[in-house]
Amino acid sequence: MRQVILDTETTGIDPKDGHRLVEIGAIEMINRRFTGRTYHQYINPERHIDAEVVAVHGIDNAKIANEPVFAQIADEFWAFIDGAELVIHNAPFDVGFIDHELGMLNKQRKSPALGPVRDHCAILDTLPMARKMHPGQRNSLDALCKRYAIDNGHRVLHGALLDSEILAEVYLAMTGGQTALTLDAASASEQAQADVSSEGLSIQRLALTPGQLRVVRPSADEQAAHKAKCEAHQLNWFEGAASDA
Template structure:
């Protein structure tokens, strides 16, 4: 599955009142591995940022005045996200701003160009009800190092979000970029001598009641994170071995 972790920075909080996107970034993940393909663009919003927003992102009007306008980067953005599942923290905010920009250049809405959108804020609220679920709070809770996040920046935020997502959905504790590819791995794989396991009497270690309960809870958490789509919930239970 191809996923794009996406984030924006803006001049303020209200797209419907003329606030604009000033930075957009995305990182690509395929089958739960980062590919190393990223998108990071600063945008001239043709207006100043609100003081509160400027304190958060630190991108001045002078710095942004030399950057391309949204109409100049829209094709690059849409090509990057085309056909992917977008993963966004507080998706309605970012999608609302991108849709406002797309409307200005008559390019439809974002969901016309992508497969689907997944909101990690909704996922986190389901998993940690009643707790703080900002990106910083999730980094602390899930032990993701966010020490380099001095100011809010779209690229660092998308990278952190990818780490958080992997830990929210379990099954993998860290992100890896495959630098070698399947062919290289095949070329360097050493020959392994076959061993006849029939000569061994292998012990069977059965789970204790406590371990079985912990496993059942883990499956429930995974099913919740997947939105109830886990297949084992609809399969017939396996028959015990005699």
């Protein structure tokens, strides 16, 4: 399976308010292995970036003044994601911005039309996945890193490619922990598989074949001793309940 872990940075929250993309970062995986192919691009949004947004991702107008506009990078970006399963944390946000940019582009050049994303890519949103796995807990990318013991100390500001790299590790931990990234495909099924629990602990699962575990049944004396202990415990409980009353 070809997957692309993707993240974006923008000028604001809602493209309906005229906000645009300023950065795209993506990493390719095939069958849970990193292929080494990445996509990273800063984009000139052709509008002002507000100071409160710059404080989040550190991308100001001066930084992207000489970067290409979306129309100049659209075909290369589309070629990278087309046909893949996109793994995104809070996918409606990123997909909404990408579709908005593609829609604006298609109106300008008519052909070849690109998008919408969901018509060409499967989308796996890790945010609802995390909420289902960890109900009632914080499920931001930083919170998931802490939960799965993934080092994100180098993440001072948000960045599309950096966040894609972190999300890739989180996704692999959420969906099985140890993967073919570190095990030869031929021997992977023969080795113990390590999962990471919701508390960040390593759980080792052993592959056992039928007949390997012995069933040891209690003797008659052991059964009698167990029965006597249960009866004594029940008597003590009744006496305690009577005294409390």
